[in-house]
Amino acid sequence: MRLPFSDMYNRPDERNLLDRTGQGLIGKPLDRPEGPLKVSGAATYSAEWNLPNCAEGVLVLASIPQGTVREIHADPVLAMPGVMAVIADKAMVRRSAQGTAGKAPAQDVTTVEYFGQPVAVVVAETFEQARDAALALRVDYDPAEKPVPLDPESPQAEVETPSDSKPIEGGDLDAAMREAAFAIDVSYDTPGHASAAMEPHVTIAEWQDDRLILRGSYQMLSHNVKEIADCLSIKPDKVRIIAPYVGGGFGSKLGITHEAVAAAVAAREIGRPVRVVMTRQQVFQTVMRRSETRQRVRLAADAGGRIVGLGHEALVSNLPQEDFAEPVTQATEFLYGGDNRLLKVEVARISRLTAGSVRAPGEAVGMQVLEAAMDELAEAIGMDPIELRKRNLPATVPVEGTPYSSRMLVEALEAGAKAFGWDRRQPTPCQTREGDWWIGHGVASAARVNMMVPAEARVTLNPDGSALVETDQTDIGTGSYAILGQIAGEMLGLPIERVKVELGDTRLPAGAGSGGSFGAISTGSAVMRACEAIRETLAKKLGCEAEELQLKDGVASGGGKQQPIAGLVQEKPLAETGSIKPGKTAKDFSQASYGAFFAEVAVHAFTGETRVRRMTGAFGFGRVLNAKTARSQCLGGMVWGIGSALTEELAFDLRDGHLVNHDLAEYHVPVHADVPAIEVILLEERDAAASPLQAKGVGELGICGAAGAIANAIHNACGVRVRSFPLTLDKLIDQLPDPFAPATAKVA
Amino acid sequence: MHARVNGTEHPLPHDSRRTLLDWLREDLGLTGTKKGCDHGQCGACTVLVDGRRINSCLSLAQLHDGDAIETIEAIGSADALAPLQRAFVAHDGFQCGYCTPGQICSATALMSELAEGWASAVTEDIAAAPVVTRAELQERMSGNLCRCGAYSNIIAALEEVIAAEGPLRIDAEASA
Numbered sequence: 001m002r003l004p005f006s007d008m009y010n011r012p013d014e015r016n017l018l019d020r021t022g023q024g025l026i027g028k029p030l031d032r033p034e035g036p037l038k039v040s041g042a043a044t045y046s047a048e049w050n051l052p053n054c055a056e057g058v059l060v061l062a063s064i065p066q067g068t069v070r071e072i073h074a075d076p077v078l079a080m081p082g083v084m085a086v087i088a089d090k091a092m093v094r095r096s097a098q099g100t101a102g103k104a105p106a107q108d109v110t111t112v113e114y115f116g117q118p119v120a121v122v123v124a125e126t127f128e129q130a131r132d133a134a135l136a137l138r139v140d141y142d143p144a145e146k147p148v149p150l151d152p153e154s155p156q157a158e159v160e161t162p163s164d165s166k167p168i169e170g171g172d173l174d175a176a177m178r179e180a181a182f183a184i185d186v187s188y189d190t191p192g193h194a195s196a197a198m199e200p201h202v203t204i205a206e207w208q209d210d211r212l213i214l215r216g217s218y219q220m221l222s223h224n225v226k227e228i229a230d231c232l233s234i235k236p237d238k239v240r241i242i243a244p245y246v247g248g249g250f251g252s253k254l255g256i257t258h259e260a261v262a263a264a265v266a267a268r269e270i271g272r273p274v275r276v277v278m279t280r281q282q283v284f285q286t287v288m289r290r291s292e293t294r295q296r297v298r299l300a301a302d303a304g305g306r307i308v309g310l311g312h313e314a315l316v317s318n319l320p321q322e323d324f325a326e327p328v329t330q331a332t333e334f335l336y337g338g339d340n341r342l343l344k345v346e347v348a349r350i351s352r353l354t355a356g357s358v359r360a361p362g363e364a365v366g367m368q369v370l371e372a373a374m375d376e377l378a379e380a381i382g383m384d385p386i387e388l389r390k391r392n393l394p395a396t397v398p399v400e401g402t403p404y405s406s407r408m409l410v411e412a413l414e415a416g417a418k419a420f421g422w423d424r425r426q427p428t429p430c431q432t433r434e435g436d437w438w439i440g441h442g443v444a445s446a447a448r449v450n451m452m453v454p455a456e457a458r459v460t461l462n463p464d465g466s467a468l469v470e471t472d473q474t475d476i477g478t479g480s481y482a483i484l485g486q487i488a489g490e491m492l493g494l495p496i497e498r499v500k501v502e503l504g505d506t507r508l509p510a511g512a513g514s515g516g517s518f519g520a521i522s523t524g525s526a527v528m529r530a531c532e533a534i535r536e537t538l539a540k541k542l543g544c545e546a547e548e549l550q551l552k553d554g555v556a557s558g559g560g561k562q563q564p565i566a567g568l569v570q571e572k573p574l575a576e577t578g579s580i581k582p583g584k585t586a587k588d589f590s591q592a593s594y595g596a597f598f599a600e601v602a603v604h605a606f607t608g609e610t611r612v613r614r615m616t617g618a619f620g621f622g623r624v625l626n627a628k629t630a631r632s633q634c635l636g637g638m639v640w641g642i643g644s645a646l647t648e649e650l651a652f653d654l655r656d657g658h659l660v661n662h663d664l665a666e667y668h669v670p671v672h673a674d675v676p677a678i679e680v681i682l683l684e685e686r687d688a689a690a691s692p693l694q695a696k697g698v699g700e701l702g703i704c705g706a707a708g709a710i711a712n713a714i715h716n717a718c719g720v721r722v723r724s725f726p727l728t729l730d731k732l733i734d735q736l737p738d739p740f741a742p743a744t745a746k747v748a
Numbered sequence: 749m750h751a752r753v754n755g756t757e758h759p760l761p762h763d764s765r766r767t768l769l770d771w772l773r774e775d776l777g778l779t780g781t782k783k784g785c786d787h788g789q790c791g792a793c794t795v796l797v798d799g800r801r802i803n804s805c806l807s808l809a810q811l812h813d814g815d816a817i818e819t820i821e822a823i824g825s826a827d828a829l830a831p832l833q834r835a836f837v838a839h840d841g842f843q844c845g846y847c848t849p850g851q852i853c854s855a856t857a858l859m860s861e862l863a864e865g866w867a868s869a870v871t872e873d874i875a876a877a878p879v880v881t882r883a884e885l886q887e888r889m890s891g892n893l894c895r896c897g898a899y900s901n902i903i904a905a906l907e908e909v910i911a912a913e914g915p916l917r918i919d920a921e922a923s924a
Contacts (some may be wrong), residue, residue, distance in 0.1 A: 035837035036829055038845030039852060041780015041820035127774070128765040198784045198792055198846040198895050247782070247846030248895050280785040477844030540841035597808045632840045632898060639897025664789040664893060672889040677882070700892040 008583030009452060009525070012405075012688035017528070018623065022552040023493050025486045030480045030496060030629035034245070034475070043245045046217040047202040047277050054204065055084060056127045057266050057276035058134040059258060059677075060120040062112040064350050065657035066144035069110045069117025069119055073138040077122060082129035086137065088120040089265045095354045096288050098228045098257025098324050099220065099515050100453070105255065105354075108320075110143065110358040113319055114351045115657040116285030121262040123274060125474050144679035150657040152292065152348040159315070159348050168333060170399040171340030173298065176309030180300030183309075184377045186377060188297065188723040190365040191656035192650030193290035195358050196669055197476075199247020200283050205263035206273040210234070214241045216260055219249040221472045221506050227256040232264055241472075244504040246514070249476040254515050282664035289650055290358035291316040291326040291347075293365050297373035298748035300340070305383045307392045308462045310338035312370060317348040318355040326355065327362035330706065331447040332370055334404075334590045337394035350656050357515065360700035361641060363448050368644060368725065371444035371708030375715065377601035385443050385712070386422065397590045405589035405689035408620025409445060412596040415681050417443070420598035429719035430737055437602035438737075439613075440717025444708035446595030446619065448517060450696040452582040452686075455522035456509035459488055459530035461538075465554050465566030467492055469501045473511025473523040478627045478699055479629030483520055484527050486626055487693070491531030493551025493565065509577055517593070520625060522580060525691045530578030537576075541568045556680040580692070589689040595619035595634075597641065597709035603717040605739035608732030610714055612642050616679040617706070622687035622696035630698050634680045635703015643670045645707035646726050692709025749813040753778070754822035768802075768850035769793045771809035772819060780820035780849045784893070791892035794818050794850040794857075803891075820849035823856060832856060833914060835905035843896035848880050851892045855906050858888045859913075880910055 018026050037043040044273065062069075072088035094113050109119045119139055124130035149157040161167070177183045197733040203216035212234065218224045220242045229236040246253065259276040278286070293314050301308030311436040313619040316326035325347040332343055358364070378385035391411055396403050417423070425441040426432055432439040457471035469488045475481050485499045492499075512522035539546040544559030551557075556565050585591075598616040603609070617638050624630050647668035651660040661667045707725060715721050720735040749760040753776060762770050769786075771779040772795070784792030788806040795804045796818040824830035832852055835841070842848040861922060862884075867874035870887045878884060885903050894902065 031837050032840070034845070035842075036826040036833075038842055038848050039833040039836045040824055040826045040829060041849040042826050043845055044779070045782070045846060047783070048773070050777060126763065127770060128763055132765070196895055198790065198844065198893065199782070200784065246844065248844040250895070277783075280787065280789070378842075472856075477842075479843075628840050629843075632843055632896070632901065635900055636897030637842060639899060663787060664785050665787065669893060669895055670897070670899075671893060672886040672899050672903070673883075675886070675897070677903075678900050 003668060007579045007581045009580055009585050011582035012585055013692040014688045016686060016694055018490060018693060021490050022550060023490045025490045025496055027624045027627055030482055030486060030626055032479060032629065033485060033501065033553045034481045041359040045199055045245050045247050046204065046215050046243060047275065048217045049204055051206060051273040053171055054273040054275050055123050055125060055270060056130045057121045057123045057263055057274050058130040059118045059262060059276065059278065059282055060122060060134045060137050060139065061282060062115060062117045062119050064112060064141045064143060065115040065150060065336065066147040067112050067141045069112065070140040070142050072120055073151035077137045078134045080129065080136065081094040082125035083122065083133045084270050085123040085266060086120055087123065087266050087269060091231050091265050092188065093231060093258055093261050095319065096257035096356065098443040099254030100223050100355050101255050102223045102226040104227060107231060114353050114511050116353065118258040118286055121276060122265055123266045123270060123663035138158060148320060148349055148351050150351050151654050152315065152350050154277055155351055157348040159346050162345060163323060165325055165327060165345045167342065168399055171341050173311050173340045173342045175311045176300040176340035177298055180308060181303040182301045182377060182380045184380060185301040186297055186373055186375055186376060186723060188295045188369040188372065190293045190369065192292045193358050193648050194284055194650060194667055195250035195252035195288065196664065196667065197248030197250055197252055199260050200278045201253065201257060201287060202277040202281055203260040203263040204273060204275040205243035205267040207267055210238055212239045212264055214260060216241060216243060217246050217253055218243055219246065219253040219476055219515050221474060222510035223513060224256050225506050228260055228264060231261045241506045242409065242504065243474055246474050246476040249344050249514060250359040251361065251515065254357055257287050264676055280664060281662045284667065285659050286353055288358065289353055291318060291355040293326060294330055295328060295369045297370060299373060299377045303375060305381050305388050305391050307336055307338040309340035310336060311342045313342065313344045315346050315348060317350045317352065320349040322354060323579045324356050326365065330362035330449055331367055334397045334592065336392040337398055337443065339398060341398060345367055352652060353535060360413040360703050364644065367447060367705035368707035371705045372704045375442065375712040376721065387416055389413060389445055393593060402590045405591045406687040407594055408683050408685050408686060409594040411683055412594055412618040412620055413735050415683060416598050416616050419679060419681055422598065429716050434554065436605050438605055438717040439602055440713045442709045442712025442716055444597045444705040445710060446701055446705045448593050448697065448701045449706045450591035450593055450690050451516050451518045452522050452586060452691060453512045453518050454581045455512040455526040456577055456579045457511060457530055458509050458524055458575060458577045459527060459534060460573050461492060461534050462573045463566060463569045463571055466498045466566065467494055469499065469527055470508040471503060471511035471523055472508045473502050473507050473519060474514045476514045478514055478519060478633065479626055480519060482629050483524060483625040487524050487527045488531055490543060491528055492534060517699040519693040521693060521695050521697060524625065524693050524695065525580040526578040528578065528692055529580060530576040533576035533578065534574050537574055538568050560737040585689045589698065591690050593621035593696045593698060595701055597706045599709040599713040601710060601713040601717055603714055603732065605736065608729035608736055610646055610727060612676055612710060614676045617702060618681035618683060619701055620683040620685045621698040621701055622685050622690050623694040624682050625695055627682060630682060631680045633698050634702040635678050637700060638678050638706050639670050639675050640703040641706020641710065642674055644725060649726050749810060751812040753843040754819060760813060760913045764808065764810050766809045767805050768807040768809045768812060772804060778819050782846055782849060784847065792847050792850040794853040794892065796853055796857055799860065801854050812855060820853055823852060832909050835909045839901045839905040840898065841902040841905040842898050847892060847894045851894065851902055854889060854892045859910060888908055
């Protein structure tokens with residue numbers, strides 16, 4: 001079936017088909033179809049496949065930061081009960097594959113590049129046997145002769161400009177700063193973060209002759225197949241990955257990592273299926289970190305509060321030769337005006353686990369700092385921070401001049417301000433005291449780039465009038481099962497009960513995978529296009545033009561005719577594969593999702609402890625596909641913002657490079673008690689340049705700037721500006737105003 | 749040595765190192781109980797032992813001779829959900845679903861603890877019957893981490909079920 005457009009998304013699809021279909025499923029807050037399985041414990045996650053004769057593998061991690069493995073004393077361990085093998089194969093990986101790598105990461109575990117890098121896997125009959133043997137395994141090392149530094153701030157650390165991150169320069173920032181009516185030149189730092197998905201990384205590897213089946217917890221299966229195949233020097237078509245349920249990813253499961261290759265190698269060696277589950281400590285130490293950042297922000301504004309100069313420079317870190325560098329300034333490029341500008345990211349080469357994508361790479365830490373600096377500028381000018389932001393939205397992207405596809409930032413700021421009660425905020429700090437607590441309010445913009453990636457999906461319309469959607473797209477909690485079913489049901493005029501969605505198996509057409517907030521719009525567009533092809537066939541069978549065809553509740557009508565859809569299908573199912581690839585629209589328009597965060601905090605006048613009391617977020621990300629799952633994505637992002645603002649920090653010991661807080665007791669993700677009632681406002685928007693669905697990404701938007709709103713609220717509460725995240729009480733306490741001086745404070 | 753799991757007697761494992769969690773998951777195939785950290789830090793492995801919630805990863809299976817253990821599988825199945833499970837679905841009290849069985853087991857025990865008058869760290873008057881506030885629920889659920897950040901939705905699900913079922917008093921103003 002030939003459709004009136006190519007695979008490439010070259011022109012905005014202004015037909016807005018989903019506004020003309022009549023089933024009424026799109027956007028509705030439908031429950032997740034897999035919900036009953038999840039709440040009853042019946043959804044099968046990757047560690048839970050019961051394979052006969054499956055052995056257990058446990059990874060052994062390096063106890064030095066850098067060097068080579070001289071000897072592995074396997075014999076004593078092989079004599080332990082149940083132990084079958086100690087494996088340190090050249091194919092095993094030292095690093096994790098980056099998202100969409102599609103090829104093997106650094107291999108050969110005889111070289112140690114960072115403390116906690118896996119160097120071997122021990123295989124035994126039971127988990128307890130393998131764990132004890134892994135603990136008992138003695139490994140001798142030769143320390144590296146020329147180690148790279150452990151600290152990104154070390155003068156010995158080599159600093160490079162990443163290959164894919166050209167500095168953006170325009171005008172003369174230094175002159176703009178000198179001549180500006182108001183100028184802010186501040187340095188902030190943010191610590192490393194962990195994804196800390198609740199399900200630890202796991203792979204069960206099973207060989208069937210020369211074919212490898214992996215049941216594993218990954219986000220992007222079509223890429224993961226290539227990565228594992230490259231590691232093992234086999235053809236990708238010999239690998240099948242099954243992952244119908246993934247217990248969270250947040251970037252950490254984008255690429256294959258240590259346990260996958262170890263399980264595959266071990267299974268081949270012992271001739272049995274092998275399961276390798278990482279311990280929580282191993283996940284923290286070896287998989288992926290978000291780089292710490294040091295950021296300098298310069299803002300120059302004229303007397304009217306218009307930004308004339310903008311500088312955003314960041315130092316991040318990664319292992320030597322690793323391509324990824326946290327793209328800190330990604331949203332700064334297009335968010336605010338200022339023709340005199342300098343945006344730059346540099347990467348320090350150090351010895352720590354691989355730095356890569358953790359939820360919203362770039363904006364997560366870049367936006368929180370930019371938005372805190374914007375608050376400083378608003379204070380310096382004496383202008384309401386919302387007004388400052390509204391006054392500085394450029395007509396086209398500075399320097400490059402690209403038009404915006406659609407931008408709901410003003411609407412988000414206004415809707416959020418109204419719902420939050422921004423007009424009741426005290427413009428100057430230290431004005432509101434409730435008992436021992438200073439109360440304050442802060443605002444920040446949200447922005448996250450929108451991306452489409454290649455995706456395919458197959459939709460089958462069955463003779464019984466039911467439909468099946470199939471793709472290897474994963475659902476890592478994002479709502480793929482729900483929204484892909486809704487798109488198909490809407491396009492084919494079927495009640496949602498008549499649509500089944502099968503995901504997470506590489507035997508199915510390659511979806512986008514889950515990452516970069518692009519899963520829904522990319523794979524969703526592929527589903528939509530498959531349905532369009534089916535609609536063409538149905539129109540022909542009914543005897544009307546495709547544009548006239550109406551499909552609703554299983555009935556097709558058009559051209560004065562009407563017939564049940566099932567009757568049109570007859571005995572042979574109609575199956576179509578839809579496909580989409582990013583095209584010219586990705587270059588012709590600046591595409592991003594926008595929003596605004598509002599936070600109310602209480603800062604303890606004596607201890608400096610901060611509690612977030614309430615938050616409001618308003619977001620515009622194109623068409624909402626499912627108001628319930630989209631809201632949850634925003635909510636979850638804001639919870640990450642609370643963690644980023646107040647508690648989350650990877651702490652490395654600079655003497656030997658080990659990660660000190662490598663578990664959930666010491667790396668503090670927000671808990672129930674940290675999270676107040678959060679209000680989420682979803683704005684009505686259509687963005688045809690972003691996708692045929694008129695939808696943009698939402699999975700990461702909720703974190704991009706959220707911590708900035710909290711930092712700004714803390715300043716508004718107690719007058720303290722801390723430029724080092726997380727804003728823990730020790731950084732506040734010595735700057736707090738005199739808690740016994742109530743003269744400046746109104747007691748509410 | 750035997751323990752009763754979801755109403756059925758099972759012999760306890762021979763390996764003294766086997767945790768209650770691994771016994772449930774690996775030997776009995778009750779994989780609804782999740783392993784998130786194996787160190788009692790995340791709550792994903794929460795089960796009910798003689799009606800009280802524990803982290804099953806912190807308890808060796810052989811310590812449970814004669815105990816009655818209930819897991820998520822006993823609370824309700826996919827085609828016969830308990831009210832709390834239905835409320836989790838309706839309020840989207842989960843995303844990836846991995847912490848969810850633990851959250852639900854924990855919340856189930858929480859409701860009986862409240863009904864029995866147990867105080868928590870945030871209870872104003874520990875001599876009086878606890879009043880169900882949002883802060884009480886948050887405090888009592890804080891042993892169960894959710895990285896997807898579904899906390900507000902989980903509390904909403906709990907509030908709905910407590911309001912519908914319990915003799916417990918909800919302080920709407922304090923919850924707001």
